[in-house]
Amino acid sequence: MKVLLVVYDNESHISQFPIGLAYLASAIRNAHGGNKHTVEVYEQNVYHWQDSHLTAFLDENEYDAVIVSVIGGYYQYKKLLNLSHAINTSKRRDKFKYLIGGHGPAAAPEYFLEKTGADVVGIGEGEITIVELLDAFENNTPLQDVKGIGFIDKESYIYIYSGRRELINNIDLIPFPAYDLFSINHYALLHLPNSSPTDRCLTMLSGRGCIFSCNFCYRLDKGFRPRSAQSIIDEIRFLKEKYAITYIGFYDELLMSSKKRTKELCQAFLDANLNIKWECNGRLNFADIPTLTLMKEAGCTFINYGIESLDNTTLKVMHKALTKKMIIEGIENTLKVGMSPGLNIIYGNINEPLSAIDDAVDFLLKYDDHSQRRTIRPVTPYPGSELFDIAVKSGKIKDVAEFYEKLHTNSDLLCVNFTNNSEEEIYDALYKANKKLLDAYNQSQARKVDELCYNLYVNKDKNFRGFRQT
Structure with a gap:
């Protein structure tokens, strides 16, 4: 799977390092010995691109999954809606899965799925969940077998919660964030x-x-x-x-x-x-x-x-x-x-x-x-x-x-x-x-x-x- 992580623009001149996405990037890249999935990062926060730029970017590049994560603020909510529109209007939208996560969507998953048109929302700690979810997409296995997600069933249109994902007890085992994928000299x-x-x-x-x-x-x-x-x-x-x-x-x-x-x-x-x-x-x-x-x-x-x-x-x-x-x-x-x-x-x-x-x-x-x-x-x-x-x-x-x-x-x-x-x-x-x-x-x-x-x-x-x- 080829994955794009989107870092939203919070309108700061110098942005804080998006550590949550960096941990997620590391988990994806290191999965299965590091020989399976690839990750790229779209840093809207660094370059202050307009949302329409993301639509054009997705039109011109092929990805299997696009991920956006936000907290629960009023600005982040509106920004997520705008980014979702940019993502969903890409002419390649049927070629990739759109995934959302973070404290905002996780607290109200069904609502955020309906508002954003995302395929899946991550709920809870994401390092193990994201790898299992990408594997499920790739192997066409049931999503409900992946703990820690919510989604709308495409046949019944019913919201399904797959169940709580257990926390990683020894967090020393989690790889360091994928710093090299981000513009560290900016942060x-x-x-x-x-x-x-x-x-x-x-x-x-x-x-x-x-x-x-x-x-x-x-x-x-x-x-x-x-x-x-x-x-x-x-x-x-x-x-x-x-x-x-x-x-x-x-x-x-x-x-x-x-x-x-x-x-x-x-x-x-x-x-x-x-x-x-x-x-x-x-x-x-x-x-x-x-x-x-x-x-x-x-x-x-x-x-x-x-x-x-x-x-x-x-x-x-x-x-x-x-x-x-x-x-x-x-x-x-x-x-x-x-x-x-x-x-x-x-x-x-x-x-x-x-x-x-x-x-x-x-x-x-x-x-x-x-x-x-x-x-x-x-x-x-x-x-x-x-x-x-x-x-x-x-x-x-x-x-x-x-x-x-x-x-x-x-x-x-x-x-x-x-x-x-x-x-x-x-x-x-x-x-x-x-x-x-x-x-x-x-x-x-x-x-x-x-x-x-x-x-x-x-x-x-x-x-x-x-x-x-x-």
Whole structure:
């Protein structure tokens, strides 16, 4: 089988490395000893081609399968519909299978099949599923024998789910992403928090899954599976030697799954003398001084924290396993050891008081070091999440179609109001809050420019190289 992976354009000047598709590409290419299937990548995200370009590309090139994967955002939903139209209008459409996957389609497979005209949707971890599915296409064997997929039966027009695909327990056995198929020199230009202008940055995974169950999370696969320290080190060394990468962004859901694991991983980095900068997603209940000190010594410069709320009752509703006291202590510890914290806060979970917005603003103004531009967004009940099920049961959302076609139009606007306040009150509070936060961020940038001017013209800074955009 000849397979084309389509990386959609998210309209970023420099795109984040599409690590999920890269893992899929590696699984396809390595199947059956690496002597059977071939893979190519269509990087719309790098070259910003119009969707019509994909139609022409498919008209001119022969493939047996075309794959698109998206998460559950409003932009990604619309983009998937547009790409599906481009794919389905190719004059060669009857010659290839169209496959979709990712957290968005996986949470509502029948709906996405109907909207996109795809032949199959992947549900769950894809490395084993995709190989079995390609073999089924090639050998003309029943699709229902392939676990982890959904499709519309062509004879009965009935949706069929083949059953849950078991997770890969030892993820060290999964081959590294197929980096060589992607434009790594493009992705390496991505600016990550506290990276220097000359750093070459790339994202990778330290594990899969999460040990927590936030009510707004739409991750379908439960549990957490860490990679071994040696496997992570081997991949980092490969990226340094092959692509001169100097900064790693660990973009899995939770590198800090425990103090013990975090310390062991950091010590392994030090023992291996990796000399690499990195960032990760972390947990504030594990953010004590000894753990954070070791993380910084091992090269960590930034920890992204899912705070979500400063209201203790709301934190319980979310299943965050955090308290306001834990949050403040963890953030103060992070700043104390000299690392930047990513302060993610959302508003609007079930019965969350309006005062939580003011509390969040006070917190952010006190602790944000402005390594990122930070605002407060409304919570979104994505299909697949507990919050979505609650919204449907309470009559706030009719179904997936209403969510994607009418309610979820923008991540900075309310999709569903779970609070006891009116939308007008919420928008007024968010406007005032985010204006303060953005003003504070802009003032911090202005101070940096003032410092540059002072050092240049007063201290005669000979290392100054122009007022450059960063």
